[in-house]
Amino acid sequence: MILLAIGVVVLGVFALRFRQERRRFSNGVLLLLGLLCVGGALVGSGAEGAGVEALVLVTLVLSPLLVLALACLLMLNGVVMLRREGLRLANVLSFGLGVALLVPYVLLVAAVVAEWAVLGVVLLAVVLVAAYLGFVLVAFLGYSLVYDWTTRTDNVAAIVVHGSGLLGDRVPPLLASRLDRALGIWRTDHAYGLPPLLVTSGGKGSDEKIAESRAMAAYLVEHGVREDEILQEDRSTTTRENLLFSRELLAGRGIDRRILLVTSNFHVLRTALLARSLGLDAQAVGAPTARYYLPSALLREYVGVLVEHKAVNAVMCGVLVAAPVALAILGQASWQF
Known part of the structure; x- marks a missing residue:
């Protein structure tokens, strides 16, 4: 019930801000966050505390999968763009970014094969950053539709x-x-x-x-x-x-x-x-x-939104990468102690 109440409050704040000024990207963030909270509460309504667990699970699992699927689609779209529009920087962007999005997954596979001790830290950092970027992407796409439809x-x-x-x-x-x-x-x-x-x-x-x-x-x-x-x-x-x-x-x-x-x-x-x-x-x-x-x-618009808010996004990604590293260091220090 707590998660449902949080979701309703967040959606209420979104509705108020949307009525006051529709031209805010933060509206999309609030809308998606509210829907995730309500959805998590409904999914986990049969068990105490399951709503939060469901919300975390959906975010951590689906967001990286969304980024992986996006990478494949972007590479396919890049091939189509090059065939139809010719070789230009804007047309190479989708293919290039698709390849770039695959790099963390390739590194994870390499870590598994090589049995790196830092695999858990790398995995968690990648999942957290992918989840964040996936969240921003969905917020951008969803609110673009909502804004256009309601104008x-x-x-x-x-x-x-x-x-x-x-x-x-x-x-x-x-x-x-x-x-x-x-x-x-x-x-x-x-x-x-x-x-x-x-x-x-x-x-x-x-x-x-x-x-x-x-x-x-x-x-x-x-x-x-x-x-x-x-x-x-x-x-x-x-x-x-x-x-x-x-x-x-x-x-x-x-x-x-x-x-x-x-x-x-x-x-x-x-x-x-x-x-x-x-x-x-x-x-x-x-x-x-x-x-x-x-x-x-x-994709270009999404990247543009990330760049326009580069300070916030850089800080968020930095925190998400640093958090697993800090936990690993603290855990190692505690074990030695």
Whole structure:
């Protein structure tokens, strides 16, 4: 019952924080932690104290298995990405990280074969770090879905569509998906007599013939939007610049709130988090992405979240690695004594 009460309290805190500000990654952590506590309590409801044991068992067993399965899937996805998208750093990332995730497991096998005395310490450290990384991964994926599904798209003053690169001067499928999502929202609001202003945001890359914003605007015009209903932001090269430069354009039109950001579904949560950090009153929604591209893209976003919170993650991983070592040293000292 204690674990169930903790879970309910944590979920209550999540609900309160979610209502106050949805653009927090900590919301995802609270949601997953609350669900794990409630789930552990329900699984172990038949025996005294079994809830905590079930929660620990699920976390320590499933999280490393999740990381192992993720490594295999990333390597397979990396092969697909290389075949379809060509040899580029972003396309090698999924395969490379998949290999990196396998390294601790390979070391454990080597430890077993060599009968290292420190096997228990290494095993525990790997399990704890894997469990932590698996927890953060599930929190990221789960809350990305929750955030995207619960974002309202009605009664907005402006829709900002983020660029993602051109093929020469043409809009590729990934960017077309974002524009189509924005068009669907714009048409719905237009039907109610409240058409929001559309902003195409993206500068000109070194391999592009024109600015992304110009090609995006042309795409929207081809699909029934008037030119005077579109603002073109043609300076940005990053998501941060997308937000900052679009805010400047919209401020010139007297719009500083009720802004909707349209990006790809894998990028929606980080875009919302960045908008909050910049003080922009905007929410984000995602457009569909090709299935073969999605795992690699989600991985980059997950790594991005880890890097953005690198201090916290480094401390957590350091503590989890140091804890088994400290216990082993204390145990050895106690045995000698």
